[in-house]
Amino acid sequence: MERKNNPVVQGVISKEEFTQNWLQFLTEFLSGSKGFYILLILSGLIVFISAMFGVNAIYVGYSHVYGIYREIPWGILISGYVFFVVISTGLSIISSIGHVFGVKSLIPIGKRAVYLSIVTLFAGFMVIFFDVENPFRMAIWNALSPNLTSNIWWMGTLYGISLIFMIFEFLLILLSKHRYATIFGFLTLISKVLAISNLGAVFGMLYGRDFWYGPFIPIYLIASAISSGSTAIIFFTYLGYRIRNERLDKSMELALQVVGKLWALSLAILIFIVFWKIITGLVGSEAQRLAIRELMFGKYAPNFWFFEIFLGLITPFFLLFVSKFRNLNQMFAASLLSFIGIFIMRFDMVVIGQIVYHFFEYKVTDFPVILTYKPTLHEIMLIIGACAFCVFSFLIGEKVFKGHHTEIH
Amino acid sequence: MNWKEFFKNLKTEEQGCVPDETRREFLKIGLIITGVAAGGSLLNVVSVVAEGLATSEELSKEYPYKPHYSMVFRVDRCIDCERCVEACRQTNNVPEYGWRTKILERVDTKAVDQQRQFMPILCNHCNNPPCVRACPTQATYKDKQTGIVKMASYKCIGCKSCMSACPYDARYFNEEKRAIDKCDFCWESRLSKGMKNTACAEACPAGVRIFGDLSDPNSEVYKIVHQMGKAVWVLKPETGAKPNVFYTIG
Amino acid sequence: MKRIIILASTLILGLSGFVLSEITEEGVKYQESEEAGGLEIIYTKPVKGVLFSHKLHVKELGLPCESCHTAIFEMEAFKSQRNPDFIMDSLYKGKYCGACHNGQTAFASNTKCATCHVGVKGLERLKKKAQVLEKK
Numbered sequence: 001m002e003r004k005n006n007p008v009v010q011g012v013i014s015k016e017e018f019t020q021n022w023l024q025f026l027t028e029f030l031s032g033s034k035g036f037y038i039l040l041i042l043s044g045l046i047v048f049i050s051a052m053f054g055v056n057a058i059y060v061g062y063s064h065v066y067g068i069y070r071e072i073p074w075g076i077l078i079s080g081y082v083f084f085v086v087i088s089t090g091l092s093i094i095s096s097i098g099h100v101f102g103v104k105s106l107i108p109i110g111k112r113a114v115y116l117s118i119v120t121l122f123a124g125f126m127v128i129f130f131d132v133e134n135p136f137r138m139a140i141w142n143a144l145s146p147n148l149t150s151n152i153w154w155m156g157t158l159y160g161i162s163l164i165f166m167i168f169e170f171l172l173i174l175l176s177k178h179r180y181a182t183i184f185g186f187l188t189l190i191s192k193v194l195a196i197s198n199l200g201a202v203f204g205m206l207y208g209r210d211f212w213y214g215p216f217i218p219i220y221l222i223a224s225a226i227s228s229g230s231t232a233i234i235f236f237t238y239l240g241y242r243i244r245n246e247r248l249d250k251s252m253e254l255a256l257q258v259v260g261k262l263w264a265l266s267l268a269i270l271i272f273i274v275f276w277k278i279i280t281g282l283v284g285s286e287a288q289r290l291a292i293r294e295l296m297f298g299k300y301a302p303n304f305w306f307f308e309i310f311l312g313l314i315t316p317f318f319l320l321f322v323s324k325f326r327n328l329n330q331m332f333a334a335s336l337l338s339f340i341g342i343f344i345m346r347f348d349m350v351v352i353g354q355i356v357y358h359f360f361e362y363k364v365t366d367f368p369v370i371l372t373y374k375p376t377l378h379e380i381m382l383i384i385g386a387c388a389f390c391v392f393s394f395l396i397g398e399k400v401f402k403g404h405h406t407e408i409h
Numbered sequence: 410m411n412w413k414e415f416f417k418n419l420k421t422e423e424q425g426c427v428p429d430e431t432r433r434e435f436l437k438i439g440l441i442i443t444g445v446a447a448g449g450s451l452l453n454v455v456s457v458v459a460e461g462l463a464t465s466e467e468l469s470k471e472y473p474y475k476p477h478y479s480m481v482f483r484v485d486r487c488i489d490c491e492r493c494v495e496a497c498r499q500t501n502n503v504p505e506y507g508w509r510t511k512i513l514e515r516v517d518t519k520a521v522d523q524q525r526q527f528m529p530i531l532c533n534h535c536n537n538p539p540c541v542r543a544c545p546t547q548a549t550y551k552d553k554q555t556g557i558v559k560m561a562s563y564k565c566i567g568c569k570s571c572m573s574a575c576p577y578d579a580r581y582f583n584e585e586k587r588a589i590d591k592c593d594f595c596w597e598s599r600l601s602k603g604m605k606n607t608a609c610a611e612a613c614p615a616g617v618r619i620f621g622d623l624s625d626p627n628s629e630v631y632k633i634v635h636q637m638g639k640a641v642w643v644l645k646p647e648t649g650a651k652p653n654v655f656y657t658i659g
Numbered sequence: 660m661k662r663i664i665i666l667a668s669t670l671i672l673g674l675s676g677f678v679l680s681e682i683t684e685e686g687v688k689y690q691e692s693e694e695a696g697g698l699e700i701i702y703t704k705p706v707k708g709v710l711f712s713h714k715l716h717v718k719e720l721g722l723p724c725e726s727c728h729t730a731i732f733e734m735e736a737f738k739s740q741r742n743p744d745f746i747m748d749s750l751y752k753g754k755y756c757g758a759c760h761n762g763q764t765a766f767a768s769n770t771k772c773a774t775c776h777v778g779v780k781g782l783e784r785l786k787k788k789a790q791v792l793e794k795k
Contacts, residue, residue, distance in 0.1 A: 061584055063506075063584065068569075070578065071578060073572035074569060074573055132568050133566070133567020133568075134587055134588075137546075137564070137565070138545075138546075138566040141546035142545060145546045145548075146547075147542075147545055147546060149542045150543055150544055150570070151543070152543065152568060152570050205542070205543070206539060207539055207648055208539045208575060208645075209573070209574075353573075358576060359513060362644075363516060364513045364515055365515070365516050366511075366513050485772065486772055487772070487773070488706060488772050488778055489707075489708060489777070489778020489779050489780055490706035490708065491707065491779040512778065512779075512780070514781075522771070523773060525773040527778055614706060
């Protein structure tokens with residue numbers, strides 16, 4: 001990530017300043033504890049191993065090593081992509097409340113949030129790179145032959161643009177050019193919100209798929225974004241201070257309280273909309289009923305009840321209130337559980353949408369009514385690799401950018 | 410093998426000696442008595458047929474493509490000999506792991522008498538194709554003249570959105586082409602070279618598949634779709650994709 | 660005379676110990692059980708996957724061997740399949756299955772296609788069944 005943040009490229013600082021900066025970064029980086037470097041090497045190693053799996057998958061052909069197939073073309077990699085970009089969007093939304101809209105209490109978390117937003121978006125792109133069969137063609141034909149009715153086109157393009165905006169935003173924050181950073185923060189926010197609504201529409205506009213079709217998923221994802229963004233902020237801020245062995249100052253404590261409250265609110269909203277999705281789905285078309293029944297009472301019931309509802313929604317909500325938004329250990333525990341829950345939520349959302357066989361109502365013997373999908377080692381390794389990449393970049397970021405401290409003006 | 414006579418036999422046995430016209434009139438009356446809705450909803454499945462149009466010429470004006478390619482399956486005749494699947498593989502270089510057309514086996518153990526039916530499927534070349542809307546790079550598109558949903562393989566990025574979008578499971582990823590592959594009514598292999606029929610329809614020994622121009626009142630597909638004697642249906646009409654592949658019996 | 664042949668061949672079959680599953684290019688044949696009354700035969704020509712079931716015709720419907728053998732069908736399986744006139748048209752003229760499947764004795768040959776035509780799917784399915792029986 002350092003390469004991306006090279007300020008010389010932007011021509012905004014002189015050469016001497018640049019060398020000085022780099023030296024500073026380097027000395028900062030070398031000041032870590034033993035545990036820090038072990039973690040760094042470990043996560044780096046995992047990234048490397050999973051990259052090998054990715055290269056192997058390209059070499060052998062995706063269809064031979066992935067669990068996806070004709071009837072279920074989208075698997076855990078798509079869920080992983082959704083997982084990461086929704087976190088990224090959430091981080092942008094929450095950080096922009098502070099440094100774009102000027103809510104002072106949220107300013108302290110802003111810098112780290114922007115950095116992590118870049119990292120998670122990048123992780124999402126890495127995952128999708130290994131899902132799309134011809135990623136290099138994508139770069140060409142996305143530009144030369146855009147289909148403006150395609151939500152995938154909008155989603156991909158907007159996320160691509162937002163990555164550029166965010167890099168500028170982060171550089172300008174580093175250079176303390178706050179006015180310009182605000183402008184880019186605002187552009188990031190707009191492109192991200194449009195991108196996530198199109199990401200939802202990628203599923204919501206598929207009128208051949210009853211479980212996905214409708215406005216539910218865009219709404220669900222934007223509510224989810226705030227929730228996952230808060231989760232990420234609490235999780236990584238807590239770890240950041242742990243790694244740097246620092247105590248939280250007053251303003252940061254206050255910021256995390258506000259994030260916690262936002263999180264609780266978004267969880268309440270999520271519980272509300274998930275509840276009504278389930279209730280309306282139970283009386284809808286046969287295809288949707290079958291899908292929801294599979295989710296609630298079928299093979300996906302443990303996913304749904306334990307991971308999605310219990311770990312992802314109820315427990316964090318409960319823990320937040322127990323912690324009174326002050327007890328950081330409890331909030332951290334909530335965020336850890338919530339991360340697991342959120343990932344399973346994404347997985348279920350993607351897979352359940354395809355789980356009912358196309359011609360289920362025709363009593364076909366060639367396929368069961370409910371299809372099965374099992375992620376393979378390659379797919380799982382790529383997801384683990386992307387997570388490790390986030391940890392790796394986070395660790396470097398904490399050191400290089402000195403705990404992302406921001407002075408409030 | 411004289412299949413023609415087989416079907417002549419079949420026809421005479423089924424329809425007895427009632428002349429076609431009388432029979433049709435009779436059925437129309439029947440439909441009116443038993444509720445016009447049944448007849449109406451059957452005709453509504455025809456892609457763009459507007460309600461209340463009386464004559465066939467007016468109906469055909471509503472078809473947006475010329476020729477408006479379409480296929481009708483006389484589904485009860487299918488015996489799953491899979492000559493169509495083989496012919497398709499040979500004609501269009503379809504690899505072992507994929508298919509452009511497939512025969513599904515339906516078994517209803519509660520059915521009276523015959524409990525098995527074979528149901529051929531292929532791309533429905535929908536008038537409102539979900540796949541075309543979803544494709545980010547216009548790699549799949551609806552041909553403006555014929556209505557065939559075609560592929561521009563070189564533009565395909567392999568995101569598999571069209572596979573997800575398709576309600577009919579008509580698409581697969583072809584590793585050799587590095588692109589999604591699907592039925593194009595043999596456009597590339599046959600129709601564009603002047604041939605009139607698809608490979609599958611030509612290979613069928615039982616006359617299950619009838620391919621033709623739905624906008625031409627003299628075509629066989631037109632005659633089968635625009636009649637009230639026998640039910641004509643499409644698969645999954647509730648998706649609103651407006652398919653151009655029809656099913657009937659007889 | 661016919662009866663003697665049938666009796667003799669049944670005896671031979673009985674003595675040979677029912678090793679009767681066989682998968683060849685001509686088709687698949689296997690015997691489900693000793694009481695079935697004969698083989699299950701799946702023809703592959705002229706189209707793949709047409710089932711004749713002794714179990715259904717002999718055991719369940721109780722037809723005696725003489726109703727088909729050997730006036731309509733020889734004792735040897737697939738013998739008729741080698742004839743060039745083993746096609747639907749002959750059936751409509753009362754030959755082969757059409758002797759009974761004429762709409763009077765049994766359902767007509769030009770109806771209920773998928774009852775006898777089990778297709779490629781049926782062929783593959785029954786091949787597997789025959790393989791399992793072979794191993795036993």
